[in-house]
Amino acid sequence: QVQLVESGGGLVQAGGSLRLSCAASGGTFSTYIMGWFRQAPGTEREFVAVIGRTGTSKYYGDSVKGRFTISRDNAKNTVYLQMDSLKPDDTAVYYCAANFWTAGKSPIEYNYWGPGTQVTVSS
Secondary structure (H helix, E strand, O other), rough: EEEEEEOEEEEEEOOEHHHEEEEEEEOOOOOOOOEEEEEOOOOOOEEEEEOOOOOEEEEEEOOOOOOOOEEEEEEHHHEEEEEEOOHHHOOOEEEEEEOOOOOOOOOHOOOOOOOEEEEEEEO
């Protein structure tokens, strides 16, 4: 029974930065593998980043490598996504997700989802 709530989205100009947060409750956060996904209108949900239970293993989607950084603070039950050098193509609703099995890149592998937060990057 995990609840996830994203925050930190907003409007930013190209080249700017945002940091998204995802607060978890209702379970033991340190046991969750946490991921970030995004979805633009008319597109499939896209893998952005995933972080392992201890925060030592991280993987990124090709489109965000070198620009985004995922991190977690288990003491705060929170996972973060630092987004730098933002591009208009990064515009999407960003979702936080949790699973208990694998650091997967497919949305179907995740058990719990937040409601999402909108990120809009202007040119």
